[in-house]
Structure formats: C-alpha cells, structure tokens
Amino acid sequence: MRILASIAGLVVAAIPLSTARASEAHISTVREQATVRDAWLQERLDTIVPALMRREGVDMWILIAREGMDDPVLRTMLPAEQFGARRRTILTMFDPGGGKPVERLTVSRYGLGDFFKAAWKPEQEPDQWTRLAALVAEREPKRIAINTSVSDAFADGLTSSQHAELLSALGPKFAARVVAANGLSIGWLETRIPAEIAAYRDAVRLTRQIVREAFSAAVITPDKTTTADVEWWIRQRIMDSKLGTWFQPSVGVARRGSDTYLEGATVIRPGDLIWTDVGAIYLGLHTDMQQLGYVLRSGETTAPAGLTAGLHAANRVQQKLMAAFRAGDSGNAILLRAREASIAEGLEPTIYSHPIGYHGHAAGPAIGFWDRQQADPQGDGPVHADTAWSIELSATHAVPEWGGQRVAFRLEEDAWFDGERVQWLDGAQTELILIDPAR
Numbered sequence: 001m002r003i004l005a006s007i008a009g010l011v012v013a014a015i016p017l018s019t020a021r022a023s024e025a026h027i028s029t030v031r032e033q034a035t036v037r038d039a040w041l042q043e044r045l046d047t048i049v050p051a052l053m054r055r056e057g058v059d060m061w062i063l064i065a066r067e068g069m070d071d072p073v074l075r076t077m078l079p080a081e082q083f084g085a086r087r088r089t090i091l092t093m094f095d096p097g098g099g100k101p102v103e104r105l106t107v108s109r110y111g112l113g114d115f116f117k118a119a120w121k122p123e124q125e126p127d128q129w130t131r132l133a134a135l136v137a138e139r140e141p142k143r144i145a146i147n148t149s150v151s152d153a154f155a156d157g158l159t160s161s162q163h164a165e166l167l168s169a170l171g172p173k174f175a176a177r178v179v180a181a182n183g184l185s186i187g188w189l190e191t192r193i194p195a196e197i198a199a200y201r202d203a204v205r206l207t208r209q210i211v212r213e214a215f216s217a218a219v220i221t222p223d224k225t226t227t228a229d230v231e232w233w234i235r236q237r238i239m240d241s242k243l244g245t246w247f248q249p250s251v252g253v254a255r256r257g258s259d260t261y262l263e264g265a266t267v268i269r270p271g272d273l274i275w276t277d278v279g280a281i282y283l284g285l286h287t288d289m290q291q292l293g294y295v296l297r298s299g300e301t302t303a304p305a306g307l308t309a310g311l312h313a314a315n316r317v318q319q320k321l322m323a324a325f326r327a328g329d330s331g332n333a334i335l336l337r338a339r340e341a342s343i344a345e346g347l348e349p350t351i352y353s354h355p356i357g358y359h360g361h362a363a364g365p366a367i368g369f370w371d372r373q374q375a376d377p378q379g380d381g382p383v384h385a386d387t388a389w390s391i392e393l394s395a396t397h398a399v400p401e402w403g404g405q406r407v408a409f410r411l412e413e414d415a416w417f418d419g420e421r422v423q424w425l426d427g428a429q430t431e432l433i434l435i436d437p438a439r
Contacts, residue, residue: 027206027241027242027243027282033080033283034080034081035080036195036199036283037080037283037284038079038080039195040193040195040196041077041079041080041115042114042115043193043195044188044191044193045077045104045115046101047193048187048188048191048193049061049093049102049104049188050095050101050102052183052184052187052188052191053093053095053102053145053184054095055183055187056145056181056183056184056187057143058095058143058144058145058179058181058184059094059095059096059097059141059142059143060092060093060094060095060136060139060141060143060144060145061092061093061144061145061146061181061184062090062091062092062132062144062145062146062166063077063089063090063091063092063146063147063157063158064088064089064090064091064146064158064162064166065088065089065157065158065162066087066088066089066159066162067086067087067088067089069159070157071147071157071158072153072154072157072185072189072359073147073154073155073157073185073188073189074089074091074147074157076188076189076284076358077091077115077116077188078112078115079112079113079115082110082112086108086109086110087108087109087110088108088109088128088162089106089108089110090106090107090108090128090132091104091105091106091108091112091116092104092105092106092107092119092132092135092136093105094139094141096139103117104116104117105117105118105119105135106118106119106120107119107120107128107131107132107135108120108128109122119131119135120132129165129166129168129169130169132166132169133169133170133171133174136170136174137174141174141177142177143177143179144170144174144177144178144179145178145179145180145181145184146158146163146166146178146179146180146181147180147181147185148163148180148181149180149181149182149185151182151377152182152185152186152363152381154185154186154189154359154362154363155180155181155182155184155185155186155363157185185363186363186364186381187384189357189358189359189362189363189364190355190357190362190363190364190384190387190388191384191386191387192357192386192387192388192416193386196283196285197388197416197425199282199283199285200285200287200388200414200416200425201425201426202282203280203281203282203283203285203287204287204289204414204425204426205426206241206243206280206282206287207278207279207280207287207289208289208291208426210234210237210238210241210278210280211234211276211278211289211291211433212433213237214230214233214234214237214251214276215274215276215291215293215433215435216435216439217435217436217437217438217439219233220268220274220295220435221437222268222269222270222272222295222435222437223267223268223269223270224267225267225268226264226265226266226267226268227251227252227253227262227263227264227265227266227268227274228251228264228265228266230249230251230268230274230276231248231249231250231251231276234249234251234276234278235248235249238278238280243280243281243282244280244281244282245278245279245280245281246279246281246286246359246360247279247360249276249277249278249279250263250275250276250277251263251274251275251276252266252274252275252276253266253268253269253272253273253274253275254272254273254275254407254408255269255271255272255273256271256399256401256402256403256405257402257405259405261275261408268295269295270295270296270297270298270437271295271297272294272295273292273293273294273303273307273407273432274292274293274294274295274435275290275291275292275293275410276290276291276293277289277290277410277412278290278291279360284358285356285357285358285388286356286357286358286359286360286362287356287414288356288360288390288392288412288414289412289413289414290392290410290411290412291411291429291433292311292409292410292411292429292432292433293432293433293434293435294307294432294433294434294435295435295437296434296435296436296437296438302434303432303434304399304401304402305400305401306397306398306399306400306401306402307399307401307407307432308431308432309397309399310395310397310399310407310409311409311411311429311430311431311432312430313347313348313395313397313409314393314394314395314397314409314410314411315411315428315430316342316345316347316395317338317342317347317349317351317393317394317395318391318393318411318413318428320338320341320342320345320347320349321334321338321342321351321353321367321391321393322391322415322421322422323338323341324337324338324341325383325417325421325422326383327382327383327384327385327417327419327420328382328383328384329382329383330365330379330380330381330382330383331364331365331366331367331368331378331379331380331381331383332365332367332375332376332379332380334367334383335351335367335368335373335375335379336375338351338367339351339368339373342395347395348395348396348397349393349394349395350368350370350373350393350394350395350396350408351367351368351373351392351393352366352367352368352369352370352392352393353366353367353368353389353390353391353392353393354366354367354389354390354392355387355388355389355390356388356389356390356414357387357388362388364381364383364384364387365378365379365380365381365382365383366378366379367379368393370394383417384417384419385417385418385419385420386416386417386418386419387416387417388414388415388416388417388425389414389415389416389417389422390412390413390414390415391411391412391413391414391415391422391428392411392412393410393411393412394408394409394410394411395408395409396408396409397409411428411429413425413427413428413429414426
C-alpha cells in the first residue's frame with residue numbers, strides 16, 4: 001500500500017534558497033521554519049497516520065515518554081515550539097473505523113494545540129494512568145500498538161518502567177490486545193510528504209555548496225592544509241550557515257603508494273584524491289553526502305584519466321543500485337540484485353545504503369553494510385514508496401597512472417523513491433572537483 005496515494009490538498013511550498021555560496025544563501029528564520037514544520041506536521045498527522053494504522057490493522061496507537069527520555073517517534077509528533085516530552089507525555093491515536101477521522105488525544109499536563117486534543121484534567125482525575133485506562137475502555141480498541149521492538153531502535157522508544165505501568169493500568173483485558181508498533185513507527189518516520197521532498201532538495205543543495213567551497217583553493221593550500229583542518233572548516237561553515245550537523249565531517253586522501261585513505265592530520269599534497277563525508281540538517285531533514293576531488297599538480301589542468309574512470313565506475317554502481325529498487329522488496333533483495341548487476345558489468349561494488357529523513361541513519365531497511373555485503377537482519381524489512389535514501393557505495397578500480405593501484409572510489413548522494421523509480425534530490429557528482437592551487 002502506498003501511504004501517500006490518497007493525499008490531496010495542503011502541500012506546503014519549500015522555502016526558496018539562493019543558489020549562491022552556502023554562507024550567502026538565505027536560510028529561513030527559526031520562526032519561519034517553525035511555521036513550515038507545523039504545517040507539515042498537521043498534514044502528516046492527517047494523512048500518514050490513518051493510512052498506516054489501516055495498513056497495519058491497528059485501531060489504537062499509544063506513545064509515552066517522560067521528560068529527558070524521549071521516544072524517537074513521539075518527538076517528531078510534537079509542534080515546533082515543544083522540543084520534547086514534558087513531565088510524562090502520552091499521545092493516543094484511535095481509528096473508529098467507517099472512514100471516520102482518526103481521533104488524536106493527549107493525556108498530558110500540557111496540551112498540544114490542534115495536533116492532539118487535551119484529554120486529561122488533573123483537577124478532576126489526579127492519576128494520569130487511570131485517565132488513560134478510562135479513555136481506552138471507552139473506545140474498546142481491538143489492537144493497541146505501542147513502541148516496543150527487539151529488531152528496530154526507532155520502534156523501541158517505550159521504556160521498561162513505562163511499559164510495565166501501562167500494562168498494569170490497562171488491566172488484563174486490554175493488556176492482552178497490546179501489539180508492537182514496528183510498522184507504524186517505521187512507516188511514520190520513513191514516509192515523506194511532497195512538501196518535505198521539495199525542501200529536501202534545498203537541504204541537499206546547501207550541503208553540496210559547502211563541500212564545493214571546502215574543495216577549493218580558498219580552503220586548501222597544498223603541502224600546508226591538513227585533512228583535519230578541512231574537517232573543522234566544514235563543521236564551522238555548517239554552523240555559520242545556520243544549519244545543524246549530525247556527525248563530525250570526515251576528510252581523507254587516497255595517494256599513490258598508500259593502500260588506504262589517509263585521515264587525521266594528514267597534510268594534503270598535489271596529486272591527492274580527496275574525499276569527504278558530510279551531513280547537515282535543515283528543517284529537521286538530514287543529508288548525507290560523500291564527494292571526491294583532485295588536487296592538481298603543477299602544469300595539470302585535469303585529473304589523471306584513471307581517477308576519472310574510477311569515479312565513473314562508482315557512478316555505474318549507483319545506476320545499478322537505483323535500478324534495483326522495487327516497492328515491497330526487502331533491502332536484502334535490492335542489495336543482491338544491485339550487486340549481481342554490477343558484477344556482471346565487470347564492476348567491483350561495495351554497497352552500504354540507508355534511509356534518511358528525521359535521522360541520518362534513519363528508519364527503514366538497510367541495503368548492505370560496508371563490512372557486510374550479504375543479507376543481514378537489518379535489511380529484512382520492505383522498501384516503501386515516498387521514502388528518502390542515501391545512495392552510499394564505492395567501486396574499487398585500478399588506476400594505471402598510479403601503477404595499477406586499486407582505489408575505492410566512495411560516493412554518497414541523496415535521493416528519493418516514489419514507488420516506481422529512484423531520483424536524485426539535487427543531482428549527483430559525475431566529475432571530480434578540481435582544486436587548483438594556482439587560483
């Protein structure tokens with residue numbers, strides 16, 4: 001079932017961004033971003049939640065978190081002005097059936113506006129659990145989903161103490177109707193509405209602009225600048241651009257005579273293949289990007305042909321992977337299909353792609369790991385339409401100009417899957433970024 005197949009009406013326009021340098025691009029104010037994100041939340045609650053509950057055969061979904069210990073799903077259902085659970089926050093969603101709207105309530109001290117209607121008055125019923133139990137009994141749900149999971153961290157946000165208190169409050173009759181909410185939690189986090197996809201393009205574009213700026217003579221002085229210098233420059237630029245980041249940027253160099261990428265405080269030299277891994281956050285959407293550049297030697301105007309060929313080999317693996325997507329197939333099935341197609345073409349692929357969204361390594365099935373190219377339990381889940389992906393991989397290729405040295409050409413680009421095909425959010429790198437010290 002495609003979650004967004006029936007969505008119509010409200011589509012919040014992406015906030016326009018300049019195509020200038022990231023440091024000069026317009027980033028919306030916090031207040032503007034809050035307005036956009038709350039509009040997204042309203043649409044997501046009105047459309048994604050009912051579709052998911054009906055797909056999973058669940059008529060009530062209960063989310064519970066205490067202040068300082070958020071459930072990863074509950075946190076994404078809170079309005080922009082509330083950063084996390086307060087005291088104990090309890091959200092309930094009930095599908096009465098018959099095509100009626102899903103009822104959204106909060107059994108909490110603090111209300112959540114129009115997103116979740118307040119359903120507890122402590123002055124009338126001091127005990128929060130008693131009120132929740134009464135609300136459940138009044139609605140007689142047949143299947144009550146809660147966020148507990150052995151297999152997936154994103155669906156395992158209910159702490160053990162809250163779990164025990166919930167079951168005690170529900171009593172034997174309704175406790176027997178409790179089920180794990182894996183499909184609901186993963187579906188909510190992985191599904192992107194059209195307005196989010198539009199904004200995702202801007203987030204990826206901003207990330208790419210920062211990488212382009214980092215891979216330039218304005219930042220890199222060969223024989224002086226270190227890989228660590230560039231890492232910290234990127235992180236500072238992300239902060240200065242009023243974006244967030246979810247991991248420390250990585251920068252390394254492949255060099256003739258070295259059998260691995262050199263990182264840490266390695267001094268960058270002319271003739272180096274330079275690589276970076278960068279992730280930014282804009283409007284709550286996480287990007288993840290790996291790009292490759294080349295530091296020109298004196299007299300060079302382009303990179304050695306063997307390095308360009310290695311990049312293009314990685315491009316072909318990208319194409320094979322994107323063509324391997326099938327809605328409903330597992331991540332493991334897609335991995336196998338992509339690897340077989342790549343190897344049949346004489347490529348040497350290593351595929352380790354993953355969903356992106358409200359998290360960097362986000363909810364949904366993995367498609368390989370850099371150190372495991374066979375089926376893995378984390379790749380067992382199905383791939384769904386309207387999801388965003390990090391197309392992350394490498395192709396190992398011999399470089400004639402480096403004496404046949406084998407180099408892993410690492411690329412990572414962000415894309416989305418509409419159920420039929422995978423499309424880049426902001427294009428993909430097909431040529432090495434040239435760093436010319438003479439400029």
